[in-house]
Amino acid sequence: MMKLFYSPGSCALGIHVLLEESGASYEVAKVNLQTREQYSPEYMKLNPKSKVPALQREDGSVLTEWPAIAAWIALTHPQKALLSTEPETLARTLEAVDYIAASLHMQGFTRIWRPEHFTPDEASKDAVRAKGQEIVDKGLAHFDGALDGREYLGGAQMSIADAALFYLEFWVADRLKQTLPAHVAAHYARMRARPAVAKVLAEEGLV
DSSP, X not given: OEEEEEOTTSTHHHHHHHHHHHTOOEEEEEOOTTTTGGGSHHHHHHOTTOOSOEEEOTTSOEEESHXXXXXXXXXXXXXXXXXXXXXXXXXHHHHHHHIIIIIIIIIIIHHHHOXXXXXXXXXXXXXXXXXXXXXXXXXXXXXXXXXXXXXXXXXSSOOHHXXXXXXXXXXXXXXXXXXXXXXXXXXXXXXXXXXXHHHHHHHTTOO
């Protein structure tokens, strides 16, 4: 059986959602980031990158990096239509995932939560956080426009891009306690109403 290594409420939340949506058989293993368990010899043997998510597949091989894991889950469960193979739709889905993971997450939220990664100067940290918030706000405005008149980023069908946006929405609404733009807020509510998402949130202790 597959095993997802995760930390509650981390970006692994989106992968957890995709596994549940796919109908795959899997189990989960919590990695305590607060106690720096990701740097333990046991976990580093599994994932030398020392981060989550990591997916150990049935053959024992381990897949890392959010976009790669998400794409693999979708492509190995094609009946769920979580990733279209039509060229334009596929490209737009990957475009959204990359923007969320590489820009809004790594450049935006890392500045907000880990300003020391960008400056050693204590006096400059507020400016770093402000820049991170600016990046996140710009991204939310972009997706608010993309969701105008749509249930999901690709239209009527949920995709891996929606799972990526969901973990970001969770961070903004539940961690930062900020108000989401109207169309993004509607998407967040729609995602939370999905049975698979509700189950994952409960399993991670986030409700």
